[in-house]
């Protein structure tokens with residue numbers, strides 16, 4: 001599969017405009033407002049959900065005050081020896097703190113519902129769940145047997161881990177993420193589900209055992225990565241997999257007509273929230289898979305905007 005063509009004129013113009021800081025700030029704010037409005041229009045109570053999560057449903061103290069348990073759980077889950085890569089310590093999704101804060105962690109789920117609401121006509125708030133199902137509908141028939149040990153790289157607050165667990169209920173799952181805030185929320189959301197281990201580490205160097213896993217999955221993570229990190233993560237996935245194991249990525253499809261025909265203004269909003277989108281769109285992912293020690297990957301288009309890529313470890 002070929003990488004997408006060089007950015008077109010409109011895209012190059014948008015990049016130049018976004019390099020002007022005040023314009024970037026306006027685009028970023030605008031993108032956030034659009035998301036919150038879209039969520040609330042489809043019945044996802046964005047603000048209420050965040051207030052509820054901050055206080056963990058407690059009526060004590062001012063509304064939305066951060067419950068004490070959060071800081072304790074953050075300290076317990078965070079690996080104090082981690083050195084965050086520079087590319088990760090930047091603004092993502094209109095949050096200045098990127099993924100390293102409570103607000104982004106507590107808004108992930110509502111934001112995902114808003115972003116994926118229009119993927120299928122009439123899907124509304126179910127669009128995100130449908131996207132995740134479409135990933136597994138694409139992936140599962142390609143796997144020779146049900147995986148028993150799975151790593152979910154860039155697991156976020158566990159929405160992708162949860163769907164893996166529903167699909168493979170007897171598997172043991174490890175969710176890896178660089179944001180301890182996201183992992184603390186993942187642990188909170190998943191409390192009744194015992195089969196998941198949450199692991200604070202870079203996906204490039206997880207520290208997990210070699211050749212121990214049947215499936216490594218990365219759902220909606222690769223578009224957040226510069227190319228050097230994407231390649232390093234594929235090498236790490238290969239190390240984690242036993243021979244014959246599979247690596248699967250579900251993410252935006254750079255070849256989608258939706259991006260090719262997107263109005264420059266909307267593209268500007270998208271880019272203001274996704275700093276590595278150009279690098280992701282230009283990556284030859286099939287080649288990167290093969291250089292990392294995988295067989296030629298299979299690509300399945302699982303929504304109008306998303307693709308599933310999977311490959312077997314050589």
Ligand SMILES: C[S@@+](CC[C@H](N)C(=O)[O-])C[C@H]1O[C@@H](n2cnc3c(N)ncnc32)[C@H](O)[C@@H]1O
Nearest residue numbers: 099154155156159160177178202203219220221
């Ligand atoms: C868009 S979120 C997707 C989360 C989740 N997989 C889902 O489907 O909802 C991308 C996640 O990748 C994580 N991430 C980005 N770069 C990473 C890296 N190098 N190592 C580990 N996690 C990373 C971010 O912290 C974030 O939680």
